[in-house]
Amino acid sequence: MLYKITEKIFEMEQAGHRIVKLNIGEPDWPTAPECVEAAIKAIKEGKTKYASVQGQKELRERLAQLHEATSENVVITPGSKYGINYVMKTLLKKGDEVILFSPHWTAFELIAKEYGAIPKGISLSFNDNWKLDFEKIEKTITKKTKLIIFNNPCNPTSHIWPMEEENRLIDLAKKKGVYILLDCAYRGIAFTKIPAHPAYQEHVIITDSFSKTFGMTGWRLGYVVANEKIVKELVRLGQISVTNVPVFIQEAGIAALDNYEKLAEKTRLISKKRADACIKVLRGNVEFTTPGAGFYLFPKLGMDGEKVFEEMLAKHKIALVPGKAFGNYKEFARLSLTYPESILEDACKKLVETIEKLR
Amino acid sequence: MLYKITEKIFEMEQAGHRIVKLNIGEPDWPTAPECVEAAIKAIKEGKTKYASVQGQKELRERLAQLHEATSENVVITPGSKYGINYVMKTLLKKGDEVILFSPHWTAFELIAKEYGAIPKGISLSFNDNWKLDFEKIEKTITKKTKLIIFNNPCNPTSHIWPMEEENRLIDLAKKKGVYILLDCAYRGIAFTKIPAHPAYQEHVIITDSFSKTFGMTGWRLGYVVANEKIVKELVRLGQISVTNVPVFIQEAGIAALDNYEKLAEKTRLISKKRADACIKVLRGNVEFTTPGAGFYLFPKLGMDGEKVFEEMLAKHKIALVPGKAFGNYKEFARLSLTYPESILEDACKKLVETIEKLR
Numbered sequence: 208m209l210y211k212i213t214e215k216i217f218e219m220e221q222a223g224h225r226i227v228k229l230n231i232g233e234p235d236w237p238t239a240p241e242c243v244e245a246a247i248k249a250i251k252e253g254k255t256k257y258a259s260v261q262g263q264k265e266l267r268e269r270l271a272q273l274h275e276a277t278s279e280n281v282v283i284t285p286g287s288k289y290g291i292n293y294v295m296k297t298l299l300k301k302g303d304e305v306i307l308f309s310p311h312w313t314a315f316e317l318i319a320k321e322y323g324a325i326p327k328g329i330s331l332s333f334n335d336n337w338k339l340d341f342e343k344i345e346k347t348i349t350k351k352t353k354l355i356i357f358n359n360p361c362n363p364t365s366h367i368w369p370m371e372e373e374n375r376l377i378d379l380a381k382k383k384g385v386y387i388l389l390d391c392a393y394r395g396i397a398f399t400k401i402p403a404h405p406a407y408q409e410h411v412i413i414t415d416s417f418s419k420t421f422g423m424t425g426w427r428l429g430y431v432v433a434n435e436k437i438v439k440e441l442v443r444l445g446q447i448s449v450t451n452v453p454v455f456i457q458e459a460g461i462a463a464l465d466n467y468e469k470l471a472e473k474t475r476l477i478s479k480k481r482a483d484a485c486i487k488v489l490r491g492n493v494e495f496t497t498p499g500a501g502f503y504l505f506p507k508l509g510m511d512g513e514k515v516f517e518e519m520l521a522k523h524k525i526a527l528v529p530g531k532a533f534g535n536y537k538e539f540a541r542l543s544l545t546y547p548e549s550i551l552e553d554a555c556k557k558l559v560e561t562i563e564k565l566r
Numbered sequence: 567m568l569y570k571i572t573e574k575i576f577e578m579e580q581a582g583h584r585i586v587k588l589n590i591g592e593p594d595w596p597t598a599p600e601c602v603e604a605a606i607k608a609i610k611e612g613k614t615k616y617a618s619v620q621g622q623k624e625l626r627e628r629l630a631q632l633h634e635a636t637s638e639n640v641v642i643t644p645g646s647k648y649g650i651n652y653v654m655k656t657l658l659k660k661g662d663e664v665i666l667f668s669p670h671w672t673a674f675e676l677i678a679k680e681y682g683a684i685p686k687g688i689s690l691s692f693n694d695n696w697k698l699d700f701e702k703i704e705k706t707i708t709k710k711t712k713l714i715i716f717n718n719p720c721n722p723t724s725h726i727w728p729m730e731e732e733n734r735l736i737d738l739a740k741k742k743g744v745y746i747l748l749d750c751a752y753r754g755i756a757f758t759k760i761p762a763h764p765a766y767q768e769h770v771i772i773t774d775s776f777s778k779t780f781g782m783t784g785w786r787l788g789y790v791v792a793n794e795k796i797v798k799e800l801v802r803l804g805q806i807s808v809t810n811v812p813v814f815i816q817e818a819g820i821a822a823l824d825n826y827e828k829l830a831e832k833t834r835l836i837s838k839k840r841a842d843a844c845i846k847v848l849r850g851n852v853e854f855t856t857p858g859a860g861f862y863l864f865p866k867l868g869m870d871g872e873k874v875f876e877e878m879l880a881k882h883k884i885a886l887v888p889g890k891a892f893g894n895y896k897e898f899a900r901l902s903l904t905y906p907e908s909i910l911e912d913a914c915k916k917l918v919e920t921i922e923k924l925r
Contacts, residue, residue: 210805237612253596256784425615446569
């Protein structure tokens with residue numbers, strides 16, 4: 208549903224409609240000039256040739272250092288989603304189970320199903336502030352469980368689970384002999400400080416993206432940190448699909464890391480201001496969890512999110528994503544906070560109006 | 567084997583060895599300035615955002631026109647290999663058969679096997695000048711045959727089959743109700759004029775690459791032309807893997823098409839001169855088929871190609887690919903003609919010496 212909406216909105220735009228795209232988690236500011244300049248320099252230097260499938264050693268070494276791993280544990284991928292896809296292809300066979308925490312990013316579920324695996328979404332509750340229930344998690348792990356996916360901060364809620372809960376989950380996975388994938392796409396831009404780069408461990412797979420923190424969505428640059436067995440398989444799969452990520456794009460990634468703190472802080476500040484602006488409009492009108500990181504709000508609408516989506520798109524040319532796209536959360540919707548405050552405030556007002564009208 | 571060698575050579579280079587890489591089909595000249603400029607312009611204009619999974623409409627329309635299709639038949643892919651991979655994922659299930667013409671590009675076989683399909687290589691003969699035997703082909707097609715792959719001009723031989731043979735094969739596939747994939751990666755740079763862009767038909771899948779004709783190997787840009795059912799599935803798979811090819815790379819592709827004739831002619835002339843230089847050294851010493859297109863020579867060494875590969879790499883730091891990588895062609899080796907003539911002449915001399923020494 209998420210991707211059908213994305214493609215539909217792109218088509219509407221190409222047909223000349225102006226849409227406020229709160230459906231897509233994409234910064235509206237340009238890629239940081241440091242990254243742009245590094246890419247252009249590399250293109251001009253002719254870094255446009257075939258290259259290592261695993262990725263440029265310099266970039267891999269830099270990332271390895273952040274995650275307390277070696278460069279042999281790192282694979283550069285065209286976006287983190289591609290990496291997550293091939294990690295699942297590597298680990299899962301038909302009938303295997305993957306534990307997700309719902310609401311969850313649509314791609315986790317779609318990819319697991321693509322390989323015939325069964326996504327087991329553990330439904331977390333808005334009223335409980337999305338708290339993890341370890342007893343329930345332990346019961347959900349069976350002999351068929353091959354992978355736990357943990358996306359902290361969470362897309363779509365922007366909720367942050369405290370480090371104690373995350374570490375407890377990592378330990379539980381280890382105890383049960385199950386891999387855990389930490390998707391860190393929103394970690395660098397958390398409003399409250401959490402370690403941006405979790406430490407690599409043998410049973411921990413880390414995926415991260417340059418898209419959100421550095422405004423590099425369309426560049427398609429991400430990475431996987433994993434044990435050498437998984438890395439070897441990712442390289443083999445890369446050899447028969449995309450080959451390498453363009454070297455000049457990897458150079459932009461190195462420039463992003465060179466300026467990490469500055470760029471992440473900028474994204475964090477912009478996102479925080481936007482979240483606050485939306486909160487001001489929504490508070491008292493719609494229920495929501497206060498976001499712990501940038502990019503998303505996941506309000507509880509008190510009615511069918513799909514109806515609200517349709518009305519908002521038809522009447523106001525504002526695109527949301529119905530909660531259904533993220534699991535059994537029909538009454539919710541995801542808003543991407545990727546426009547200036549004035550537009551977001553207006554969109555939130557229209558959301559409140561729409562809900563009142565449809566009630 | 568092909569990709570293990572590629573990765574090994576990259577590693578040797580990163581460790582400081584200087585290798586003459588006749589193992590990889592990559593132009594040694596820079597990407598055409600028209601493409602470089604278009605990409606840089608697009609980056610500066612901020613065309614660095616998420617975009618359509620299917621690809622930019624302008625590029626798709628241009629390609630559709632070349633292949634007598636509509637833009638709805640075209641998907642832009644990060645390299646043609648990725649496209650070929652996902653076409654096979656779409657069409658094949660376990661136990662299905664794929665017909666290849668051997669010697670064949672390694673990736674066809676590896677990808678088919680990846681999806682549990684059985685590659686049925688029809689061995690063509692050097693002594694017969696790689697002629698297609700239609701009786702044999704017809705016999706090889708069974709109820710399990712889902713796909714015929716035809717790579718004209720051929721990697722690794724650079725042989726060109728005449729259009730009558732290609733059309734006969736396309737008609738045979740239609741008669742048998744089997745898809746045929748035309749991999750056109752070397753078609754734009756054929757020495758003898760053949761139609762660079764075959765016409766799309768319902769049962770014909772066309773894949774092509776910007777890598778060879780325009781010196782764009784490391785950019786990862788290719789495309790698939792296919793019926794809407796296949797396109798829809800490729801888009802679905804893209805949504806859960808790479809998302810989009812960077813728009814600025816697609817803009818470089820549009821610039822390449824704007825300058826098609828000029829750039830293809832340049833590649834053709836350089837490649838022809840190099841092939842001629844090699845032929846001069848090899849003639850009378852080693853048997854080979856005269857190449858009909860750029861990039862590869864596939865000499866018959868009269869001995870184990872792997873031994874020749876090892877000796878050439880160890881002694882002369884020249885990398886080839888043993889014929890075994892392309893099917894049951896142990897006595898052959900593939901040389902990529904992607905260096906200036908003087909280096910190629912020297913490499914060919916060393917090849918002749920090595921053969922004489924090992925004989």
